[in-house]
Amino acid sequence: MTAAELKGITAGELTKKIINKNELFILDVRNDSDFQDWRIEGTNIEMINAPYFDLIDGVDAIIDKIPDDKEVVVVCAKEGSSLFVAEQLVEQGKHHVSYLVGGMKAWSEHLEPVLAGDLKDSGAIYQFVRIGKGCLSYMIVSGGEAAVIDTLRMTEVMEDFAREKNAVIKHTLDTHLHADHISGGLKLAQRTGAAYWLPPKDADEVVFSYNKLEEHAEITVGNTSIHIQPIYSPGHTIGSTSLLVDNQYLLSGDILFVQSIGRPDLAGKAEDWVSDLRDTLYNRYKQLPEDLIVLPAHFGKATELGEGGKVSARLGDLFKENPGLNMENELEFRKAVTENLPPQPNAYQEIRQVNMGKMTPTDEEQRDMEIGPNRCAIHDK
Structure with missing residues (x-):
């Protein structure tokens, strides 16, 4: 392969x-701080970080670290730097090299639809995995209709998918x-004529109309009577x-994850909401059938x-294995969810303002606000 034949991977x-x-094998050529904050992860991934500015004059310093027997993907923020470095690797005789098209910005925005499960009468529930940020959205499809839960700003993905399923x-x-x-919930509702639902206790400051969840x-959803039953479960937020x-299926939002639980501090109310979080997890959820399949709004790893x-x-398995559900001592629980938490998400205060309808940033500003991992769990890195 020559540099002219170099291909990108989406x-x-x-x-x-x-x-x-x-x-x-991933070669990440962003600067060290960006790499340490947020990177591509996977089960069988080997990775090194070599900043682009150290490679402008050549890749000799790292060429021996690049394997010949694995697929190599070069990654940067937007694409240009990774393409430059990938071309140099090819010129040095390395094979199976590609670069990430659109860089980490594209990685942050990709949604991968996955079948989460079938519904009893007909239809299905789909999970949209935002692998670069750990967000999970859902679409329930039944009888030619659809409901979308915790959708992201990339609403065209949801519209296209619904069309594929012949659902409104x-x-x-x-x-x-x-x-x-x-x-993207309000935006998608406005584009499709759907009803938009939001918990009223989280909506004190919103500047738009909504249906009370x-x-x-x-x-x-649909004529097959697929019901969505809201269960008030405060703790991550009051609503x-x-x-x-x-x-x-139990769509648990940001209250319960597969390997952790939600954090109560993103609205500055950690001390106030700890008791709500514990009551939801240790009392309200305990009253639910153990055979429910939990589908969270995020994953951490x-x-x-x-x-x-x-x-x-x-x-039932989460009650046995999830560390956040196995702190019988209330003081231990309170300490775990209020102290030594991971850093708060990037621009989270501004993001809350956008979601209240109080700010209307450009598309590019929205991308920049969302860069980085989600960090909604108490045990996220």
């Missing part, structure tokens, strides 16, 4: 390789007021609301990706 193609646990989007829901990413709300779907890339777990 975020979608790279996602499938990671989901399939293919062996990869009738509802969009946010389980809470998000602080780590910009919601409360426990008595009636939300039905956090889980969704029981078809009596099979690539190890949480299961078969086909799906992130899910049986509720």
